Amino acid sequence: MIIKENPDEIISYLEDSSNFRNGKADKVFIPESEEEIVEILNYSSRKRIPVTVSGAGTGTVAGRIPEGGFVISMEKFDKIKAIEPERKKAILQAGVIINRFLSEIEKFNLFYPPFPTERNAFIGGNISTNASGEYSFKFGPTRKYIKKIRMVLTSGKIVEIERGKSFEKDGKIFIDGMEIPLPSYRTPPVKCTAGYYSKEGMDSIDLIIGSEGTLGVITEAEVNLIDALPQRFIIVIFFPDDKKILNLVRMIKKRKDLNVFSLEYFDNNSLEFLKKDFPGIPQNSFALYIEAESGIDKMEEWGKIAEEFGAIDVWVGEDEKNYQRLIDFRHRLPENINSYFKSIKSVKVSVDVAVPEEGFQVLYNFYREIMEKENLHMVLFGHIGENHLHFNMFPEDENERLKAYRIYEECIKKGLSLGGTVSAEHGIGKLKHRWLKMMYGEKGIREMAEIKKIFDPFCIIGLNNIFPKDILFI
């Protein structure tokens, strides 16, 4: 096992993709076996030393950033232990990089449906944050595809949790002899990574998925695979305004025969961020980006749909070159936005709300009204197929920053009033405690803390993730 203590070697473990700057650690352990993890956790439990589990560090809410104590980095847990084409399953250690895993299973004509957007992440990080991906519209996030998890608890005990073996009963979840009370709140039926999962009749494994490194160290997982995907193409449809877009989205959701994998939205302000790379974007337009199964009939059908809904331009990526160009179109937006807010030395204020289908039109109108009313640079884009848009604000001075935070809170309240979540992806980490409390109330937060104490009686692992650590010691 490698142990790093030198500040220069540790520094890269004190960051992730957030702007959180309070990271500090005494030691970073890089174990190569479960026995070594058990050893670290036994020692930390005895000495009450906080421990933070580190994946690839692509998280955006500071979950892997320690605020003292030890880091356990999973980078050496990088073995793909089995790919089983007949069972359509694979067994992989927690530190396997998603990109590598996808390339390996491609050789067997298999696909891992969560297809996370950031493919430098580790599978363990993806499980801990229930990561979503490029095809979440069709397949949903990571949760559904995790069949089995191996995890080391802070007591040093190794538990194995398999989907389909144990379910919530009489308000309790059962894992390896532990009786865990189901929280009184319920996770809303939307894309959601906000706190511990809670649903009547839930599978016990679902408590672990999305638990952001607060319950134990995930060492291994068995995942479900599917056959390689059919041929797909991308169509970007531009509109002169947004009047018909939501109707079109509703129509596409009903048309299962179109076999849509991605359904994304770009408002006029977000398209401005792409003009330097794609100068042909029509002036002051709105767009839908759709990836769907290809085929001559299907392409004709999309052409008719675009015309019927008043498109002013249509871009098609069918051959490899144009397909890649349009993939780039989608990925370029967050990159250009990130470099912009760095250039103006501002911190992006980013709303990550998702709501149930029936509330989405109201939420959409709410965002658009804010954009018209408030004098602040804002963009609206993202996963419209999942009722989840990224509403980003770029305050340039203190007054604007205060305004952005006021708007942020209004959006959160609106989303919650519509039965939604404060975090559709990325998780709560150390940055969104306040909003989670708004969602589940003080009681819900306390119930989560009680669950954590069952797994981690000395309260040493993943402190300040999901909820403030103080609540554990009351």
Ligand SMILES: Cc1cc2nc3c(=O)[nH]c(=O)nc-3n(C[C@H](O)[C@H](O)[C@H](O)COP(=O)(O)OP(=O)(O)OC[C@H]3O[C@@H](n4cnc5c(N)ncnc54)[C@H](O)[C@@H]3O)c2cc1C
């Ligand atoms: C450009 C970009 C795009 C992104 N797009 C998306 C997106 O579309 N959807 C989405 O959901 N996320 C997205 N993310 C966020 C990020 O990729 C995910 O949260 C990812 O799952 C984090 O994985 P990681 O290995 O980097 O974990 P880390 O950032 O290292 O850790 C994340 C959390 O998981 C815990 N953890 C990690 N490994 C383990 C383990 N083995 N056992 C227990 N706990 C563990 C950590 O303690 C921490 O709390 C994006 C990030 C970037 C930079």
